[in-house]
Amino acid sequence: MEFGLPLATLGLAFFSIWWLGISIEQIGPGLAALAKFIALMFPPSTGGHLQLFLKAMGETLAIAFLGTLTAAILAAPLGLLAAKNTTPSLLLRFLIRRLLDTIRGIDTLIWALVFVGVVGLGPFAGILAMAVSDTGAFGKLFSEAVEATEARERETVVAGGGTGWMAVRFGLLPQVLPVIASQILYFFESNTRSATGASGSPAPRQGRHRSPPPRSRRPVADRSNTRVRSRRRLSGPPIWHRSRVPRPLCDWATSSPRANRC
Amino acid sequence: MTAGIPTLPQNRLDLLLAGYGQQVARRRRQSFAALAILAVLAVVAGRYGEVDLGNLLNHLSGLTSYFGRILPKLSYANFASDVAGWYWNFLGWLKLLFDTVLIAYLGTLVGAAGAGLLAFFAAANLAPSRGLRWCVKRPFEFCRTVPDIVFALLFVSAFGLGPLAGVLAIGIHSFGTLGKLFTEVVENIDMKPVEGVRSSGGRFVDAVRFGALPQILPNLASYALLRFEINVRSSSIVGFVGAGGIGQDLFVAIRKFYYTDVSAILLMMIVTVATIDLLTERIRHRLTPVERTP
Numbered sequence: 001m002e003f004g005l006p007l008a009t010l011g012l013a014f015f016s017i018w019w020l021g022i023s024i025e026q027i028g029p030g031l032a033a034l035a036k037f038i039a040l041m042f043p044p045s046t047g048g049h050l051q052l053f054l055k056a057m058g059e060t061l062a063i064a065f066l067g068t069l070t071a072a073i074l075a076a077p078l079g080l081l082a083a084k085n086t087t088p089s090l091l092l093r094f095l096i097r098r099l100l101d102t103i104r105g106i107d108t109l110i111w112a113l114v115f116v117g118v119v120g121l122g123p124f125a126g127i128l129a130m131a132v133s134d135t136g137a138f139g140k141l142f143s144e145a146v147e148a149t150e151a152r153e154r155e156t157v158v159a160g161g162g163t164g165w166m167a168v169r170f171g172l173l174p175q176v177l178p179v180i181a182s183q184i185l186y187f188f189e190s191n192t193r194s195a196t197g198a199s200g201s202p203a204p205r206q207g208r209h210r211s212p213p214p215r216s217r218r219p220v221a222d223r224s225n226t227r228v229r230s231r232r233r234l235s236g237p238p239i240w241h242r243s244r245v246p247r248p249l250c251d252w253a254t255s256s257p258r259a260n261r262c
Numbered sequence: 263m264t265a266g267i268p269t270l271p272q273n274r275l276d277l278l279l280a281g282y283g284q285q286v287a288r289r290r291r292q293s294f295a296a297l298a299i300l301a302v303l304a305v306v307a308g309r310y311g312e313v314d315l316g317n318l319l320n321h322l323s324g325l326t327s328y329f330g331r332i333l334p335k336l337s338y339a340n341f342a343s344d345v346a347g348w349y350w351n352f353l354g355w356l357k358l359l360f361d362t363v364l365i366a367y368l369g370t371l372v373g374a375a376g377a378g379l380l381a382f383f384a385a386a387n388l389a390p391s392r393g394l395r396w397c398v399k400r401p402f403e404f405c406r407t408v409p410d411i412v413f414a415l416l417f418v419s420a421f422g423l424g425p426l427a428g429v430l431a432i433g434i435h436s437f438g439t440l441g442k443l444f445t446e447v448v449e450n451i452d453m454k455p456v457e458g459v460r461s462s463g464g465r466f467v468d469a470v471r472f473g474a475l476p477q478i479l480p481n482l483a484s485y486a487l488l489r490f491e492i493n494v495r496s497s498s499i500v501g502f503v504g505a506g507g508i509g510q511d512l513f514v515a516i517r518k519f520y521y522t523d524v525s526a527i528l529l530m531m532i533v534t535v536a537t538i539d540l541l542t543e544r545i546r547h548r549l550t551p552v553e554r555t556p
Contacts, residue, residue, distance in 0.1 A: 030421035062311035105532035
């Protein structure tokens with residue numbers, strides 16, 4: 001019995017390795033390729049694209065900041081509506097909770113793809129994606145924070161003649177604000193890390209990664225541009241035609257920071 | 263009859279009220295200043311992030327129509343065959359979803375095992391030496407700073423397409439995040455058992471095994487399960503870059519505008535994620551009655 005759980009864990013691990021068809025032989029050459037890859041990364045060099053990278057970094061920060069802020073604002077009422085002690089209506093609570101579950105079940109990256117179709121390529125799509133997907137997470141966390149509060153303080157406000165809103169403002173908010181604030185800050189931190197995947201900066205990044213011969217360095221802008229344009233040509237009108245249509249053709253020679261996205 | 267509430271003399275009252283007013287005004291000013299700073303930051307970030315609300319409002323119908331288009335056309339008359347047509351590749355997707363969950367499982371296991379071994383060297387209260395502690399903490403930081411999708415991109419080019427890249431990417435990212443959480447758990451233990459082991463001549467390994475581990479095992483398991491929940495989501499994404507799982511099919515469906523496939527796969531993903539969330543939440547609550555949000 002004592003070894004039952006570890007054995008089951010290991011057994012499942014071996015089953016997964018077998019099921020996924022992972023073989024040990026893959027690892028040796030893979031590590032060699034990885035070492036070569038890492039060796040190529042040294043010495044770190046911006047390749048003359050420092051400005052572009054700095055701009056992309058700024059965009060990443062902007063995405064994380066605005067995304068988290070918007071999500072927090074949107075989630076505040078939803079959190080109250082999803083909490084047992086502030087929303088007596090079972091049906092409303094159930095609906096809001098399922099809504100939050102659904103939003104959370106879809107990863108930020110998928111939301112980003114959806115929003116790229118709505119507002120076009122660029123950091124704005126990332127902000128919207130992060131705002132929506134974090135609304136789901138915040139909604140759940142906020143509602144848990146609200147449910148964990150003491151009822152007495154709200155009762156005091158009501159007993160003193162306060163309205164429901166006053167009870168929330170003076171009886172509830174002071175209790176949940178510290179919890180919520182720390183959660184928002186934590187999300188901002190982790191979003192700064194993960195915003196790299198949500199939009200803006202991956203344009204140069206993916207271009208850099210996916211070019212097979214790392215020695216030949218065409219400008220980043222050039223590469224990601226061909227990618228986007230060919231994709232647009234291949235996949236036809238349905239979504240892309242709606243993105244900001246009149247895109248000027250880029251002057252490849254200038255390292256204009258916008259070059260990576262026109 | 264007015265109740266005889268004793269009031270202070272008017273001049274004293276004015277003084278106190280003025281003081282109170284000042285206090286309130288000071289807090290108000292602080293709050294407004296904070297809000298103003300936040301607003302300025304938001305505007306600056308908006309400029310950097312190319313926020314264009316007009317664009318969003320103009321194309322908001324695009325969002326709703328997108329969701330309208332991905333919904334399948336189900337009719338009451340031949341409901342069964344409509345659903346069958348919607349889920350034409352149900353078994354294939356089910357297998358891919360199973361792959362996804364297993365990738366998350368293996369990745370979490372790899373990350374948790376590595377983090378569990380190294381967390382004791384990174385914890386301030388147990389670490390044998392400061393230098394070693396520093397050496398262990400930096401890799402933790404590095405691994406959690408790089409998003410798993412970036413690791414996946416890197417590993418796909420090194421190890422080739424397939425689940426191995428996904429497992430490693432998720433494993434390494436989890437190693438970083440779990441390393442931090444595990445270290446914090448170890449730093450919060452009651453040191454008396456550890457001192458007991460040490461005072462009776464136990465080495466570092468003994469202190470960890472008999473002093474620390476029994477205290478924290480439930481917490482470690484709880485955090486690993488929480489990470490597993492998160493990893494199920496991310497492993498459905500690593501397929502976007504070719505690292506195995508259902509992400510690949512979803513990406514193709516989104517990119518090629520197979521609208522109903524998108525909704526079919528998304529629905530399966532949501533159901534899977536929700537089920538796993540529910541199950542692990544049950545187990546976690548049983549493991550640790552009072553849990554902190556990480």
